[in-house]
Amino acid sequence: MSALAKNEPITPVPASSKAAKVVHLTKPPVRRFNLGSLGAAIVRNVVPPMIVLFIILGVWQVLCSSPTASLPSPHQVWQESYDLIAYPFFNYGSQDIGLGWRVLISLQRVAYGFGLAAVGGIVIGAIIGQSVWAMRGLDPIFQVLRTVPPLAWLPLSLAAFQDSNPSAIFVIFITSIWPVIINTAVGVRNIPQDYRNVAEVLRLNQVEFFFKIMLPSAAPYIFTGLRIGVGLSWLAIVAAEMLTGGVGIGFFIWDAWNSSRLPDIIVALAYIGVVGFALDKLVAAAGRLITRGAN
Numbered sequence: 001m002s003a004l005a006k007n008e009p010i011t012p013v014p015a016s017s018k019a020a021k022v023v024h025l026t027k028p029p030v031r032r033f034n035l036g037s038l039g040a041a042i043v044r045n046v047v048p049p050m051i052v053l054f055i056i057l058g059v060w061q062v063l064c065s066s067p068t069a070s071l072p073s074p075h076q077v078w079q080e081s082y083d084l085i086a087y088p089f090f091n092y093g094s095q096d097i098g099l100g101w102r103v104l105i106s107l108q109r110v111a112y113g114f115g116l117a118a119v120g121g122i123v124i125g126a127i128i129g130q131s132v133w134a135m136r137g138l139d140p141i142f143q144v145l146r147t148v149p150p151l152a153w154l155p156l157s158l159a160a161f162q163d164s165n166p167s168a169i170f171v172i173f174i175t176s177i178w179p180v181i182i183n184t185a186v187g188v189r190n191i192p193q194d195y196r197n198v199a200e201v202l203r204l205n206q207v208e209f210f211f212k213i214m215l216p217s218a219a220p221y222i223f224t225g226l227r228i229g230v231g232l233s234w235l236a237i238v239a240a241e242m243l244t245g246g247v248g249i250g251f252f253i254w255d256a257w258n259s260s261r262l263p264d265i266i267v268a269l270a271y272i273g274v275v276g277f278a279l280d281k282l283v284a285a286a287g288r289l290i291t292r293g294a295n
Helices: 015-021 035-045 047-064 074-080 082-086 099-129 132-145 150-161 164-189 193-202 206-244 249-258 262-290
Strands: none
Touching: 035 047, 047 074, 074 082, 074 262, 082 262, 099 132, 099 164, 099 206, 099 249, 099 262, 132 164, 150 164, 150 206, 164 206, 193 206, 206 249, 206 262, 249 262
């Protein structure tokens, strides 16, 4: 006999129990390769610079096509420096090498000098940022030293190291360390007080506070300093190599000037510009990757 016939109450089943019996198996959405979005991004980022580049080359060709022009035209640069453009990694001897090898040699010096500046600048900036008196006392000195041109340090570095290679590395280091120190110190000073309170509650020591609180919070400021520093490093090495010699890209420009090879200088300038642009974008991409979710 049914429960209704016995006049017994029916206990309702909770909605949560009913829902628990139903299991929905859904697959995560599959990201599909959107060719249209990729094409739009290429058109948006590549086409405008190419149009401007063609306009510049056209104006340059018109202005320098005359036989009496003091600078070579793009067509003349292509004809006389084709090997440097098409074969950047040829190697026919100690000084007869392609611009690709020369750029790599210069980048090696930049890696040493800028790497030391990055590590030293972050540590010194973090220490200064923790002390108000250190900031007030050292910031004016740093502001003065950072305005000294890179080549002004070269005679002192040559006198100290008695060798061109460590002298060039020192010039890179002393030129690029100031923006890293200053920006790191400012970033540490701007750490929210709530973060410091959490560190006190958790009883973090100085090393733990540095890696878990200080670096993530000040990372945007640090990478701003690193972007400025890497640009100054690339400028400094080219200028230093013009005077110290060697096989870097800076010495190549100076040697081409002494040999009246203006087309080679223009090609080298294009290499320098492209590499500098790539270095800036590389540091910026590292900054976006590391600071993702930091704020």
